[in-house]
Amino acid sequence: MSGPVESLMQGLAELYESGKLSDFEISCGRYTFNVHKAVICAQSKYFHVPCGREYAEGQRGSIKLKAVEESDDDEACDDPEAVKLMVQFFYHLEYDAKPLELMPVPEEPLEEHLAEAPVIDDSVPGPWSIHGLSSRKRMNRCKRCGRRGLEEDRSYDGTRTTTTTSKSTTDECKSLDGNVVMHAKVFAAAVKYQVPALQKLATSKFRRAAEINWKDSSFAEAARIAYTTTPECVRDIRDTVVKTISDHPILLQRTSIESTVKDIAALNFELLHKAYGLAAMAEVKDVDEGLDSLEYGIRDIL
């Protein structure tokens, strides 16, 4: 484990932990990170500018990213947790989302027939089907798995099963990657701060989390985040939301999903689109601008 890549990764991790040679500061909400311009600029085009000299941030050597909790916040502000994970990604090329329980998501009991439906179990294969049932108890069970999800992602290359079993016995287990909300937020941050690698990672994490936790009440929140905090043309995560809902139409019976879908015109149009078996959204646009008028017509009816 001492190849050039590993040594570099280790060195970066050490720099991050110690804050040594830090030449820039990113703060957001309660967090402050001492970072290195070279590291962050290598991955984010956005940071080239504040790290330069033109603006006040450059003069000060620090940037304060406006956090959601602050006064007159809006969709363009950041969740400090997501910013934290983004900085973590800069140095580890990986991030650790907190488990769902820690999120302040209001309890919303599932209707019984959903839990009983065997069809749903079949549709979600592998060990994840158990977690996928998404009851409080099962989430707790998951907790024991500890960092399993993270380890698993680090070893994409086919060692997945062995790592899974060994970690599940040693570590406190919890499916961290099941946190759809946090993945959606990290995705939004990656888009806003132009970190393409993170955008990709968050998309795949989100997709897998949605496969596991689509039943969780947090999915509605995640869907809302996806549709309100990223520009319209960034499709990756929106497609996952639409696919998940249309794969599990039962979700539409849920109040949280219902209100989200009703609020977001684009989402209900895309669902309609999907329901009629039309091509994916991104392609439609390129094919024919004429369809736009159709789009507006439908949107107005809805």
Next chain:
Amino acid sequence: MAIMPAGRMANGCKKGLNGADIDFDTTWGILEKAFHEIHTKNASALSFEELYRNAYKIVLKKKGEDLYNKVAQFEENWLGNTVRARIVKNLTAPLMLDGTGRTLNTQTERRDAGEKFLKSLKGAWEDHQVCMGMLTDVLMYMKDRVYCTDHRQPSIYAKSMGLFRDQILRTPVRPGSPNLLEILTRIILDQIQMDRDGEAIDQFLIKSNVYMLEGLYDSDQEVEDEKLYLRSFELDFLHSSAVFYREEGERLLKESDAGTYCRHAKRRIDEENDRCRSTLSESTTPKIQRVVEDELIRHKMKGLIEMETGVSFMVENDKFHELSLVFDLEARVDPRKPELTRAMQKLITEMGTNINNSAIAASQAPAQPAPADDAAEDAQGKSKAGSAKAINQQTVAALKWVEDILGLKDRFDSVCKASFASDQTVSTAINRSMADVINAFSRGSEYISLFIDDNMKKGIKNKSEAEIDATLEKAITILRYLSDKDIFETYYKKHLCKRLLLNKSQSIDVEKQMISRMKIELGNSFTLKLEAMFKDMTLSEELANGYRAHVKNLGDADPKRVDLGINVLTAMTWPLEAFKGASEHDGPESRAQVIYPPSIDRVRLGFERYYSDKHSGRKLTWQTNMGDADMKGTFPKSKGGKPRTHDINCSTYAMLILLLFNELPAERSISLEEIQVRTNIPMSDLARNLQSLSVAPKTRLLLKEPMSRDVNPGDRFSFNESYKSEYIKVKVGVVSAGNKVEGDRERKETEKKNNDSRGFAIEAAVVRIMKQRKELPHAQLLTETISQLSAQFKPDVNMIKKRIESLIEREYLERIEEAPVPSYRYLA
């Protein structure tokens, strides 16, 4: 997503996004204020995070298009009002042109004002780029991903560049007057003109403005070859440069000399290259170079070469460096260098024709004493008759011609080497012209052979091996150009024959060297007969020695016996007619047998017996006219009555004549006719030999009566008992024994003979070809015949036709009647 009409947008947003418009206005307000700060260079107080976040928010709210339009509007206002006003302010009076397109102000004023304007434009452009860079950072999302790519609009950066072009450069200063782009172009061209005139200008300042023109495009599509620089400035620049250089070139051709012109043109080209690098754009380099080359070289080359101080002046005065300048200039525009090549060819033809003409003039000039300083003049010539002198004059002309031709070639070779970098094209052309010159001279073959002859006899005396080598090489050099090699062969054989038989050659080794050089140069068949001549010489020596041994073995040790030296010559190989004087041409008496005195006849018959023992069936014909003899002569009254003996070397004929007097009392004289009858020597030979014996003062062994220069019928001769000479050995020269230029009649004969032999060669070639091909069209037969014979001579087409006719008559060939093109068939 698609552009959403504003009304519908408001409609669709009724529910969740209430007050979005108000929100947009507020947010834009923040951005606009910040943009203003950026444009006034106060960005350092701004928070990038805030600007980006606000712009991002607008994008999230799907108001990207509104934002784009607002920004564009903002830029348009800023450029159109603030920036433009600032630049126009710098457009001071000296830059505003009057009706004729020229300003009335001094150059310095114009330059200063121009620089001020360029500076302000440069500043505006650079500021604009910086500001737009910063705005692009803020609007990164709008530009990069969401708005522009989706809606096929130019990026805001490109859009603002277009605005700069339209608002700053393309708007007239005031209605009806030129726009800033035109003014800018004019100012830059004006400054470049100052630079060309040697004034210092701020090159970097112009370069900055060129950068601007290179960064702007004709349309918002930003097509690569539609840069403003290419579309507007460069065209004007090239055009005005063409005009300038055309005028300058014409003026220089009139005012200066060719060398200066070349140097100037070269300097101008370098200057323009430098200018492109330092002041304009490197992409212009090939184009302006082309313009300068066109105007200063391509269109002027002919004029330049034909100037009074042009190429012929340079060649005549050995101006190698300037010639190389001309060469470099033309090589630049055309690798074939047509003008220079043509000029060189013309010069060679001119100079060569002069040489040819003066050779003809010299050979035809009336006989007059040869110039004393002429080294080639034969020392004997002075003592000879006038006609001999005339012939000598021709020899001199021949030698001079060869030297002049060689000089001409050397001159152009050295020009080619020193000035044209031994360029292939030019040297080929020079060689071709040399060949033309040499072949245009009808006596070339003869003169070259004479040149070799003279060197073999005298020239190589006391010369080192290297010098001899060089001389031989010279001869070969000219020979290479010669196309009628068969004629040369005829002459060479004739000259060589005389050298060998009369022992005139300085060195047989050198002769052989010459032959082997010719062998390399002209091929085996060419030297075959020449080598046979050498072989005959060697064999004859062996034969003579063998005979001498044979005589000794007979035991007949007669001390009075005449010793015989003999050369047995193969009849076909040796051009024996060379020894016949022009006057005895084909006379009836030439066939008659000379009468030998018994002592001589004995030896002659002895050898004939010896020879026919060795080689049966061969017939020996005695060429008495070519022999010579050594005799001892006793003159009783020489030196105050004391008898004295001399060793006399003379021709065989002279010997026969002298032997007659052995039988006569000293006082007796005999007449010319009597001598003729008793010796049967052809009359012309007899007259010439008698002339040598009785007229030439140093060898006056006979007395003639009456004493006159010429031998006439009725003259009587007697033994000169009181002959005296300071030398023991006396050589009786025979007039016309040497190799001279031919007389007219001789030449005609040579030509006739040559044409005959050519005829045979052509027939042989035609038959050879037809035997192989069986059937062949006429044209192809001609081509093949010419190419087969080209090593020997250049056949005349008419002659070939005649030969073909003759072959048809003799039924070697027949015409193919049914063939579409005239063709022949070989008849076996």
